[in-house]
Amino acid sequence: MKRTRAALVLAALLLIPSTVGADGYSSIVDNGRIKISLSYPAEVKIGSCFPLVLQTTFLGSVSVQRLRLTVVYVSEAGSTTLLNDVIISSLTSFSPGNVVSKTYSVCVPSAVRRDPLVSAVVFVNYSRGMVFEPLTHEWMLAVVRDRTYPELLNELANAERSLSSLRRAVEELQSQVSSLRSRLEDLLRENVRLSTSLEEARREYGRLEDRYEALSIDYKALNERYVNVLGDLRALQTLYESLLKENTGLNENYRSLLSDYRNLTREFTALQASFTQLQVLYNSLSDRHDGARQQIGYLQSELEAARASLRDIQLQYAVLTGENSLHRNLAYAQAFVLVVVATGMASVFVSRRIRKNRPHFQALPPPPPPPPEKTP
Template identity: 30%
Template sequence: MNGRKMIRFMGLIAVLAALISAASASGYSQVENDLEFRVDYPIEVEVGSCITISFWMKASQNLTDLVVNLAVYYHQNSEVETLYSEVIVSVDQADIGWTKSKSIRICVPREEPVDPHLRAKLEFRYKVDGVDRELDHEWYMSVVRDETYGELESEVASLRDRVSELKDEVEELEDELEAKTEELESLQEEYQSLLAEHSALETSYQQLKEDYDDLEKEYQELKEDYSSLQDSYSSLSESHQSTLIELERLKTSYETLSRQYESLEEQYRSLLRDYESTLSELRAYKAIYSDLKSRHEDLRARHDDLIAEAASLRQRIADLEEEYSSLNRVYQATLGESSLTKNVLLAQTAAVATGLGIYAFLSRRIGRRERSGSVAEEGNSERKVQKILSGRRITIPSDIASKLGLKKGDEIEIDYADGMIIVKPVKEEPSEGKKEAESKQERGGGDSSES
């Protein structure tokens, strides 16, 4: 970053040096077929100072009735002021090679305009071989400034001092680079250490490879042992015959178990029928739930629309209040006017008051709807209404069943007291057949507990 700053300052110094060299140059020269002239002047002028303009010319032809007029104009704030306009040369005859020089002193005004400058104009009128000729030359001559290039040179000197400071910073960076070089050498030494460790690991790898060859030999020996085990397999085949006899006995036991399985399967079918009936009821409840959910979403959308309408009405009432205040001020200002103007203002005020009343009415109505919606939601979260299915069964919601510790297939006790149905779980160990039916029912994918 410091290197970039130094390069930037050096570039700025080069640009300023170029500007200073351009500022030291001055003058305007022109060579025509009939004559040659030159005007020397400073291209930079301080406000309120005086300058000297040097004029020189040379005749390239025989000229007669030569008249040269010089005019200098001062431009400031889009205005033009003539500082000098006079005839500087007037001769009847000018032969080839004739020369003329003259110095003119001009002073610049002391006021401080915006971007002032000087414009010069030369007019030549003469005759060549009795023919009248005129030459006009007009050019941008000088810039009028508060700060000259000498002051800029002092700024360049300060910038050069800054360059010296940047050189010192470069030396500091070189010292830092040397420290980084030493750190790099340290890292190279560490690399050599790691390289030696790598060689040690290669030696260990060779040792492990030799161990692998030894294990390969042991594998061949185990393969030979496997061949001997195959021979012993033949002897085991003879014992297989005795195993077949045992298999026959197990088949008999299997038939007994199959009969027990058929009995359990019949029980399972009975439970499956109950499950299918319960599933149909569940589908009905799901349809009811979907309908209630769609109605709830519709009410929610209407509730959001009413809230948006309330916000719009609040903004409208704010606008009406502001309009009411404005009308009231106008009304106060026009108390002394005609009764017709007063009636118009009263009518506008009544319209604003009517708008305020409509907003208040709608706000109370929306508030009552919001409160009724919130009360309904709280009631639904505390109590769930159930429907009697087939005249003998009700569905216990899953959250209440989890609180009671009920699972599918558990027994419950139902009692009646004080106009309420009381459901109590019965803690008994289920039989083995019921456990198997319960596991098959769980694989069937029931979703709720029933009694």
């Protein structure tokens, strides 16, 4: 085994930022015999601690005299050693595959910022007698800053006033936020309502579109019908004009007929007077007719009695057939009877003829009223 003396000094110079980030990893390999890796966070907070892992892997047979890890904190005020650990302090042999690992917890100090100072140094070399005595003295004159203390006090007062104003503004904004939240809730509810109304309106719009299509079809049909009706209207207008002309002629005929009606009314009045006279005559004839009927009834009874007498005479004639005188008397009797029968039958015939030919008089109706006069 070949022995190699190696003194390894690991110095980690950490510039510490203010936040913790992802983990970091770094490694080195020397001559293919030894591999040293370091696991650490990439960022560390000021005033906090962080883990640090050192792992040494031996790839060949080596001898190590010293292994030391040093962690240094570097800032604008200078450098500070955070860790100085000697892991191997004496000569030690290792075989391939051996691993030396160690975990540390390293803490970072809090940052202390120092302001620049103005100082004055005086040197004097004086003597009392033959021996010189040097004297050196340093005065700290002033602290150098970007802003003086009165300016800082003024800025602090302004900041406090701004802070009060900002607090009032924050309170107002919080009140506005509460109001806006309630308004937002109202608007969300209104949005839900409007969304529902929008859906209903969309459905109604679809129905209205269908209705519009149907109405468009009806409109086209009605438009065609309107054109046809317009043609019919023109024909009716022509017919109206011709009827108006006919109406003019009919008005003239009406006036002529009205004049004729008045003449006929006068004639009707005269006829009605004649009817009254005829009615009186009819009543007189009716009375006479009733008397004639009574006489005809009396003659009919006499005729029946004569017929009975005729039958008796015929019987007597049959008995007295042989006697001439009886025949002669019978002939006289038959002649008399025939005369009576002829007279009765003539009266009956006359009465029936009178009854058949008797007119049935009725009261004449009043004349119709004249039609209303039309103004041309």
